[in-house]
Amino acid sequence: MPPAPAPASTLDPANLHAIFKAYDVRGLVGDQIDDALARRIGGAFVAVTQVSTVVVGYDMRPSSPGLAGAFAEGASAAGADVVVIGLASTDQLYFASGHLDLAGVMFTASHNPAAYNGIKMCLPGARPIGAETGLLDIRDAVATEVTGAQTGSVTNRDVLAEYAHHLLSLAPVSGRRLKVVIDAGNGMAGHTAPAVFDRLGDQVEVVPMFFELDGTFPNHEANPIEPANLVDLQKRVLAEKADIGLAFDGDADRCFLVDERGELVSPSTLTGLIAARELTREPGATIIHNLITSRSVPEIVTELGGTPVRTRVGHSFIKATMAETDAIFGGEHSGHFYFRDFWRADSGMLAALHALAALAEGEQPLSRLLQQYVRFVASGEINSTVADQAAILHELEASYAGTPGVALDHLDGLTVAHDDWWFNVRASNTEPLLRLNAEGKDEATMVTMRDAVLSVIRRDQ
Incomplete structure (x- = not known):
């Protein structure tokens, strides 16, 4: 789906409502997110959270250093001190927030294409900020430029070595020597993986793929949930006769595995x-x-x-x-x-x-x-464009309500469960999509259930 026409200013309310999502801020650089907006968000973040210090990190996208710098200007103008950790994975930023007990802000669009950027925010101790816990208040505060009684400081701190040490203290690796292929997808795992795996010495032989930091993603999208983006890793694992393959997304907060046969691991x-x-x-x-x-x-x-x-x-x-x-x-x-x-x-x-x-x-x-x-067979997430999502959910519920041996719940969308199978259909927060996940006791059961539900979802397509 093509993006909506850009507003006259990134500070326009329509744009702010479009880019502030359920868990973060995300949009097209230039059209929806720019330095002026990042500076305002810096001030709004301090005004809403009332924190005295904030730690800031950013990914390898070309726009990220400038946006992070503008945010730091806005936050310091609002009176907060800013600690810049520089290039970082999102989990490295969470480490800094927890380790230093400071609010944190990460500039990344995760697995989105190169044209996008975004902001993930947290309170001290890496406590999340989402739509229901302050993110929309920050959005609404962007309209007013915030100036503090005095300007805060901006300093730099490198936490990469401390981050690597902490992770290895939680999951030490010992025993037989392993050969590991790592596909960083030109994302931030190319920054963090060497810091972590170099500490393992001869315990692990690393075969690096696409470790060069490049926010244009020249080799493949840094989105390992899409099987097409794992093909290079699967081939390399087989060619190297490796014990395991690891694939990270753009900001390296997600990891997917490939086994020694080149097969994807759920x-x-x-x-x-x-x-x-x-x-x-x-x-x-x-x-x-x-x-x-x-x-x-x-x-x-x-x-x-x-x-x-x-x-x-x-x-x-x-x-x-x-x-x-x-x-x-x-x-x-x-x-x-x-x-x-x-x-x-x-x-x-x-x-x-x-x-x-x-x-x-x-x-x-x-x-x-x-x-x-591994005990069941899953469909994976299947997305369908649906104009009237509520109507489809209502029809599916009516089809299964009262069926012997079937339970329904609405924790998130509609889940229909049986001893031999289950499926969940839920609406996207940002697009006219319904997302289907189905699972069965065997392949035939899963396929039958998946196709029955899709026939309802996609009937008018």
Whole structure:
């Protein structure tokens, strides 16, 4: 879908309502996001959060340093001190926020194409800021330029080594030597992976792919949830006879795995593996999973004596539920993994280290190690453009309501569950899309259910 015509100014209310999303700010550079807007957001952030100091990081996109600098100007003009950590992955920014106990702001558009940029914000301790926890207040405060009684300072600090040390303290890797292919996608894993893996010495042989920081993404999109963007990694794993392949998105807060056969590993499977490891460390702990995660995860958690808790899709819901339940770990099927000991923030690199640690502890190949965490067949997320999303959801609900052995719930969209299968259909927050996820006890069951639901969703297409 082509973007809407740009407003006369990035400060126009229509533009602000378009780019302030549920969890962050995101838009086209120049047309929707520019230095003038970043400067205003800096002042608004300080005015709304009332923080005295904010730590700022940015990714490798050409526009990111300038936008981060403009934000720092606005925040310091509003009276806050600014600590700039420079080039960073999003989880490195969360580390800085937690480690220094400061509010944090990250300039990145994650996996979006090169023309985009955005802003992720958090309170001290990496506590999330979303639409329901202050983000829309910041949006509304942008209209007024904020000036403090005195100007705050702007200083630089490098936290990369401390970040790497902390991750390895949470998931140390020891045992047999591993050969690991890492596809950074020209994103920020090209910055963080060397800092982390160099500390492992001879324990790991790294085969780097696309480590050069380049926000134009010359090789492929830095969006590993799309299988097409993992083809290069799959081929390289096979060619190198590697033990595992790792793929990171643009800001390196998500990680996807490829096994030694070149096969893609479901994020739900990795969630099951990490949950098992964390439950060994803390028996009986609570594990969070979102509602499109495989049914395998709550089954495994329960069998291991843990408490599974189901949430809506989205990091703000995961983090809030983790805080309420003191959960030790949370996983999302989108490739986000959250750790209590990482300030309940998500870290693709920490998830990768857990996978490497489990693999190095034994002699099994990754595919065999993960077999115990794969119990159902999933469709993956299927998006359909639908003009009247509510009408389709109502029709699907009416079709299954009252069916013997079927349960419905509305935690996020519509979930319909049976002992042999389940599906969830939910509307996009930003586009006229319905997102379908389905799972069955076997391939035939999943395909039958998936196609039946799609026939309703796409009937008029």
